[in-house]
Amino acid sequence: MPVSLRILVTRPQPSAAVTAARLEAMGHQIVLLPVMEAIHQPQAALDALAHPHSAIAVTSAEVFRALAPYKAQLAPHLQTTVYCVGPATAQAARHMGFQSVVAGSGTGVSLAQIAAAASSDLTGGLVYLAGWPRSPAFEAGLQAAGIACRTAETYRMSTIAHAPEAVEQLLHPPGPDVALLYSHETARHFFALLPPQIARSISGMRLLCLSQHVANAIPPGFGPVAIAAEPSEEALLALL
Structure with a gap:
């Protein structure tokens, strides 16, 4: 037993x-x-998404909890490819209605490698819907690959x-x-x-x-x- x-x-x-x-x-x-608890800042994400971009990147499912009340505003972006750090975040993206979801293996480093391999499709840059604090690994990997990134802090973790x-x-x-x-x-x-x-x-x-x-x-x-x-x-x- x-x-x-x-x-x-x-x-x-x-x-x-x-x-x-x-x-x-x-x-x-x-x-x-x-x-800790998440303090949501969804307007930062909506503002960033209003700028031209080729894809979206997300490293935590908390982003989608922050955006859940704003599904109507996300409608124009649901066909945009979303790069997600791992399977759980990818599942949350699909639940929100995103149609093209790419799942990494769970780390920012691996997600940056996936984005780098698809860099020819990312000439318009990425919108990174992020939290704070966060590891710098994903953004550093994008910079090393020459991929433009606009980061929007969609939530902050508070003690x-x-x-x-x-x-x-x-x-x-x-x-x-x-x-x-x-x-x-x-x-x-x-x-x-x-x-x-x-x-x-x-x-x-x-x-x-x-x-x-x-x-x-x-x-x-x-x-x-x-x-x-x-x-x-x-x-x-x-x-x-």
Whole structure:
């Protein structure tokens, strides 16, 4: 019989609730502590899309959540090719109605390589619907390939100010067995908000990271740490 674990989910809502439901269906107990929240800035995307461009690039499905109330304004762009960082973002693009969707393998580096291979079709440049903070890898790859890019910050991630008492109540001993860490910024802010006594009590909790970049945000003295074989939730949960 599979072992039931207490699993800490730190990713933002509504993704946290989706992950929690998936884990509960696997028989695990969930501790929900979203560390950050998305502040949507859809007008930035709509303004950028008003300029001439050959294609659109997106590195997070959060962009489509930000644009969901504006489907009518997106209608003129639904035939434009959208380069998406991975399968989940590509699925969100199709759900929004985009007809030509290209999915990368989950990293900005790989998406830039895909765009570079199609550079002859991108002479009008890309509109990059992005978030903040973000890795510079995708934009750097486009620059190296000589592809013009107009970046629109469609959302910003903001730290949630959890009260120390609330964090202590959620993570008090025996505490979670495992924590899922999906982004560098989430990991960094999670460890920053821990009261000292809670930090000590969970220092031996298993930390499952979506990538090495995420793991780099873990302070010394915590772990063990495991890194997903690829940047997908399926690979992350395979570490459980």
